[in-house]
Amino acid sequence: xxxxxxxxxxxxxxxxxxxxxxxxxxxxxxxxxxxxxxxxxxxxxxxxxxxxxxxxxxxxxxxxxxxxxxxxxxxxxxxxxxxxxxxxxxxxxxxxxxxxxxxxxxxxxxxxxxxxxxxxxxxxxxxxxxxxxxxxxxxxxxxxxxxxxxxxxxxxxxxxxxxxxxxxxxxxxxxxxxxxxxxxxxxxxxxxxxxxxxxxxxxxxxxxxxxxxxxxxxxxxxxxxxxxxxxxxxxxxxxxxxxxxxxxxxxxxxxxxxxxxxxxxxxxxxxxxxxxxxxxxxxxxxxxxxxxxxxxxxxxxxxxxxxxxxxxxxxxxxxxxxxxxxxxxxxxxxxxxxxxxxxxxxxxxxxxxxxxxxxxxxxxxxxxxxxxxxxxxxxxxxxxxxxxxxxxxxxxxxxxxxxxxxxxxxx
Amino acid sequence: xxxxxxxxxxxxxxxxxxxxxxxxxxxxxxxxxxxxxxxxxxxxxxxxxxxxxxxxxxxxxxxxxxxxxxxxxxxxxxxxxxxxxxxxxxxxxxxxxxxxxxxxxxxxxxxxxxxxxxxxxxxxxxxxxxxxxxxxxxxxxxxxxxxxxxxxxxxxxxxxxxxxxxxxxxxxxxxxxxxxxxxxxxxxxxxxxxxxxxxxxxxxxxxxxxxxxxxxxxxxxxxxxxxxxxxxxxxxxxxxxxxxxxxxxxxxxxxxxxxxxxxxxxxxxxxxxxxxxxxxxxxxxxxxxxxxxxxxxxxxxxxxxxxxx
Numbered sequence: 089x090x091x092x093x094x095x096x097x098x099x100x101x102x103x104x105x106x107x108x109x110x111x112x113x114x115x116x117x118x119x120x121x122x123x124x125x126x127x128x129x130x131x132x133x134x135x136x137x138x139x140x141x142x143x144x145x146x147x148x149x150x151x152x153x154x155x156x157x158x159x160x161x162x163x164x165x166x167x168x169x170x171x172x173x174x175x176x177x178x179x180x181x182x183x184x185x186x187x188x189x190x191x192x193x194x195x196x197x198x199x200x201x202x203x204x205x206x207x208x209x210x211x212x213x214x215x216x217x218x219x220x221x222x223x224x225x226x227x228x229x230x231x232x233x234x235x236x237x238x239x240x241x242x243x244x245x246x247x248x249x250x251x252x253x254x255x256x257x258x259x260x261x262x263x264x265x266x267x268x269x270x271x272x273x274x275x276x277x278x279x280x281x282x283x284x285x286x287x288x289x290x291x292x293x294x295x296x297x298x299x300x301x302x303x304x305x306x307x308x309x310x311x312x313x314x315x316x317x318x319x320x321x322x323x324x325x326x327x328x329x330x331x332x333x334x335x336x337x338x339x340x341x342x343x344x345x346x347x348x349x350x351x352x353x354x355x356x357x358x359x360x361x362x363x364x365x366x367x368x369x370x371x372x373x374x375x376x377x378x379x380x381x382x383x384x385x386x387x388x389x390x391x392x393x394x395x396x397x398x399x400x401x402x403x404x405x406x407x408x409x410x411x412x413x414x415x416x417x418x419x420x421x422x423x424x425x426x427x428x429x430x431x432x433x434x435x436x437x438x439x440x441x442x443x444x445x446x447x448x449x450x451x452x453x454x455x456x457x458x459x460x461x462x463x464x465x466x467x468x469x470x471x472x473x474x475x476x477x478x479x480x481x482x483x484x485x486x487x488x489x490x491x492x493x494x495x496x497x498x499x
Numbered sequence: 500x501x502x503x504x505x506x507x508x509x510x511x512x513x514x515x516x517x518x519x520x521x522x523x524x525x526x527x528x529x530x531x532x533x534x535x536x537x538x539x540x541x542x543x544x545x546x547x548x549x550x551x552x553x554x555x556x557x558x559x560x561x562x563x564x565x566x567x568x569x570x571x572x573x574x575x576x577x578x579x580x581x582x583x584x585x586x587x588x589x590x591x592x593x594x595x596x597x598x599x600x601x602x603x604x605x606x607x608x609x610x611x612x613x614x615x616x617x618x619x620x621x622x623x624x625x626x627x628x629x630x631x632x633x634x635x636x637x638x639x640x641x642x643x644x645x646x647x648x649x650x651x652x653x654x655x656x657x658x659x660x661x662x663x664x665x666x667x668x669x670x671x672x673x674x675x676x677x678x679x680x681x682x683x684x685x686x687x688x689x690x691x692x693x694x695x696x697x698x699x700x701x702x703x704x705x706x707x708x709x710x711x712x713x714x715x716x717x718x719x720x721x722x723x724x725x726x727x728x729x730x731x732x733x734x735x736x737x738x739x740x741x742x743x744x745x746x747x748x749x750x751x752x753x754x755x756x757x758x759x760x761x762x763x764x765x766x767x768x769x770x771x772x773x774x775x776x777x778x779x780x781x782x783x784x785x786x787x788x789x790x791x792x793x794x795x796x797x798x799x800x801x802x803x804x805x806x807x808x
Binding site: 096097099100101112113114115116117118119120121122123124125130133134136137138140141143144145146147148149150151396397408409420422467482484 | 565567569587590591602603637638639640641642643645646647649650651652653654656657695698699701702706707708710711713714715717718719721724725727728729731732733734745748749752
């Protein structure tokens with residue numbers, strides 16, 4: 089750090105002599121709340137620059153970051169991943185790499201990107217991990233990425249919307265994890281031209297509709313794919329390898345997830361915006377359970393907080409920067425609970441909102457019990473898991489749910 | 500705008516009336532036993548406190564709408580002794596007070612003492628003309644009530660534990676209109692007056708925020724992260740700024756000295772002159788500014804001893 093000449097420090101210090109009147113606690117509080125207008129803010133800063141006492145107060149009074157932590161796998165908290173477009177770019181890239189990993193070996197064998205399931209299955213008999221993967225894919229009927237030639241990149245996102253599940257399944261069943269991982273590893277040495285990496289639909293247990301909605305976003309971020317090189321290489325290395333390690337897990341995962349359609353664990357929690365979530369439920373599950381170590385590496389922990397004026401804020405860089413997450417209307421929120429990607433916020437006038445995708449989409453929940461509707465301010469929200477939760481209102485009512493907010497009981 | 504006569508003030512009040520009504524219903528003052536009339540008086544006092552007498556209706560209305568009216572009504576109803584208001588306050592803030600206390604004091608017994616003492620102040624133990632006066636009566640809703648509580652507690656803590664001098668609440672001080680002046684028994688180091696003037700000039704030309712950053716970093720020894728948190732920006736922004744400020748200040752001072760006819764070499768020497776004396780001086784100033792135990796000498800030593808980048 090650049091050293092400040094001693095004299096400058098001395099003069100800074102000397103300026104304290106002309107400090108002027110202390111701002112009252114209201115103004116200092118408004119300053120730390122960042123609620124002051126420009127003129128007043130400058131006035132307060134002017135005083136703070138001279139008054140060590142008030143600097144102490146302001147520094148102590150700045151709230152520590154309250155965190156409702158969510159553990160999500162394998163995103164680096166590097167600066168460029170912060171913008172939504174870039175995040176989606178990272179997601180698109182990770183999916184793209186899986187696609188490449190899955191398809192490149194095959195492309196080198198066949199000239200056509202689409203081969204038949206039958207041949208793939210025949211191939212797979214001798215390949216245990218692959219066979220398990222087939223099973224997994226069959227059970228889940230989730231979408232694996234459709235493949236595209238390099239020339240089709242521009243229209244890749246648009247085309248992937250039309251891709252059928254069956255096509256995607258074939259692609260997955262053709263994958264040989266061992267080779268796939270080799271290819272992925274090779275990427276950092278002799279990478280495919282990034283432009284040749286198509287954006288593909290994320291693999292998740294979500295409905296096709298949701299997948300398409302995500303695709304729209306990915307389309308917008310196609311251009312960012314090449315930027316994401318670094319993370320891409322890391323992710324691609326980890327995921328297929330883990331699939332080999334934990335085939336049994338991969339087999340079990342889909343049926344469980346398919347039953348509930350709900351976010352099951354932290355590793356999968358942020359599927360719309362994280363890499364592992366985007367790769368596939370099997371991959372993610374395997375990652376989280378069998379190879380937690382590698383998943384822990386480079387994790388980011390989205391943190392949640394409520395600003396003092398009752399807006400919801402999220403930080404993807406361990407609390408360094410906070411972005412306001414729009415929820416709905418003019419509600420002033422007083423309480424929040426986060427269970428994985430499941431976020432609940434409650435506040436003024438009984439407003440209660442839930443997001444199951446870490447803040448991307450919100451649904452209003454209107455608790456009612458035997459004709460009584462919750463209209464009082466919610467001041468406490470606690471959820472012990474996705475289903476069981478408790479609300480506390482300003483007039484000391486307790487509302488509980490055991491089915492993720494479908495029905496409520498009150499005292 | 501001094502052109503506002505009595506007439507226009509009356510009109511102003513009329514125009515504001517609907518806004519005030521709106522705010523009153525938003526404040527839910529009724530639920531905590533605060534009447535509309537009381538609410539109007541509170542608002543009026545607040546605008547008198549923060550706005551000049553010449554403020555326009557727009558200014559007043561802007562101020563009103565920037566207030567946390569709900570928290571304001573709650574605090575003032577508590578101060579007025581409303582039981583319902585106290586119930587709500589306790590429910591929302593009782594736990595928080597202890598949390599804030601331990602965040603600020605970092606040590607449990609001090610934290611508890613701090614929180615209890617603030618709680619007593621909030622409830623109102625001191626009497627003025629035989630009446631219980633709650634500290635909550637001074638809350639004006641400029642910032643959140645939670646933020647205000649943190650600030651008041653931080654203030655108490657700084658006064659009590661750091662300064663180690665007679666406690667004078669900032670309220671009292673500002674009520675009396677007292678001018679703040681740091682006690683400065685240190686003999687002032689004699690440096691070239693041209694150098695001093697050039698330095699003052701360069702510092703004065705900086706925006707307040709930059710001077711705040713410089714003071715926080717170089718005088719208080721705060722971390723980049725702490726400063727960033729206070730200003731609500733990213734740590735790297737502060738880091739860049741600290742770096743840039745030091746460079747540009749040096750440059751500007753040298754340029755100013757050159758204008759006075761000093762050679763570059765002379766100017767550079769003047770800037771580094773009396774380093775040892777100056778360091779002693781600064782350290783004593785720093786320690787005078789804050790508790791020695793909280794920021795041991797090595798901090799001043801370290802920052803003074805760092806090589807230039």
